Amino acid sequence: MSKFLVETHYTCTFKIVHELDELNEKALSEVDSRKDGKVEIVNVTVNNRKTKRSDGRKSVKSDLENIEISHKKESLNTEKLKNELLNKDQNRTGKFKSNKNEKRFQMPDRRKGYIQKATIGDHKIYLHTGEYDDGKIGEIFIDTNKEGELVKALTNNFAIAISLGLQYGVPLEEFVDAFLDTKFEPSGKVYGNDRILSATSILDYIFRELAISYLGKEDLAHTPGLSRSIEDKNEKDDQFLKIVKNITSKGFVRSNYEEKLVDLSDVRINLKSKN
Numbered sequence: 001m002s003k004f005l006v007e008t009h010y011t012c013t014f015k016i017v018h019e020l021d022e023l024n025e026k027a028l029s030e031v032d033s034r035k036d037g038k039v040e041i042v043n044v045t046v047n048n049r050k051t052k053r054s055d056g057r058k059s060v061k062s063d064l065e066n067i068e069i070s071h072k073k074e075s076l077n078t079e080k081l082k083n084e085l086l087n088k089d090q091n092r093t094g095k096f097k098s099n100k101n102e103k104r105f106q107m108p109d110r111r112k113g114y115i116q117k118a119t120i121g122d123h124k125i126y127l128h129t130g131e132y133d134d135g136k137i138g139e140i141f142i143d144t145n146k147e148g149e150l151v152k153a154l155t156n157n158f159a160i161a162i163s164l165g166l167q168y169g170v171p172l173e174e175f176v177d178a179f180l181d182t183k184f185e186p187s188g189k190v191y192g193n194d195r196i197l198s199a200t201s202i203l204d205y206i207f208r209e210l211a212i213s214y215l216g217k218e219d220l221a222h223t224p225g226l227s228r229s230i231e232d233k234n235e236k237d238d239q240f241l242k243i244v245k246n247i248t249s250k251g252f253v254r255s256n257y258e259e260k261l262v263d264l265s266d267v268r269i270n271l272k273s274k275n
Contacts, residue, residue, distance in 0.1 A: 007050045013043040104167050107138045116209060118193045120202065121186040122146065127206055129213075130163075137172060137214050139163035142206065155202075176211045179203040180220070197222040 016037035020027050031037075113129040128141035142159045144152060162175060183200040190196050190205060195212050199205035211217040218224075 003054055005052050005054050007052075008046065009048040011045045011047050012041065013045075014039055014041045016040075102168060104164075105132070105138070105169070107167065108133060111138075114213075116193065118196070118205065118209075119191040120199055120205060121188050123186045123202075125202060125205070127209060129210070137210065138166050140166075140206070140210070142202075144202075172210060172214060176207045176215065176217075179207045180211070195221040195223055 016039050018031050018034060018037045020031075107130055112131045112133075112135070115129075116127045118125050118127070124145040126143040128143070129137055130139035130141075132138050140159050140162055142155045144155060147155065165175070166172065181200055182203045184202075186202065187200050187204075188198060190199050193205075193209065196205060196208055199208065208220050212221050
């Protein structure tokens, strides 16, 4: 005859699935009394376990008596659900996690770039750009003349944030897509820019200008660019074009070096080194 009895208390979580032809209050009130539902166990947890003598004697304390496991042991189903939610969250945010090993491409101490002055409404805006040696944009600065200290500080720090993004490898296209066509005052006609005639906001104007100058997005311009085809280029022209690219701002010539060159058909330039 057994000398000990073991009592184990469980907490079970389960769900019952019913199929309804109609969804109304009467059908919902009868759900609990129906016996045709499909039962599915969701979770089973051990709450408490006790041991006692079967002969009625007072139980002696031992390591096997009054073993409490409640709220300390998770079931396999709960652990699996937790892992699935965690994996989904990691997959959703994984591509946005920063990598501490990402390299920042510092701007050269002496750099190319250009300044574009424009007026939107009564507000003058000065856009400053800085470029790497290969002509790729790496920084911007924004100056205004009629804004308060708060707006100027926000504008300056916004430009710094954009510059840091460019230097860490964020493509300019991403910023253009994000801020193009944003709408707030000042807005309206633009004066002083030969390619942009109107803008819905300062940010719309700035990134429209950058897209035209550095990405060649002519579809964002309001006026056609001055274009001409250069045919029958010889080796000397190619060498001259290479020199021009090294000393000229890509944004200033709006990525069109050849279109900005003076016709050299009647000008003789000796590119050979002097002996």
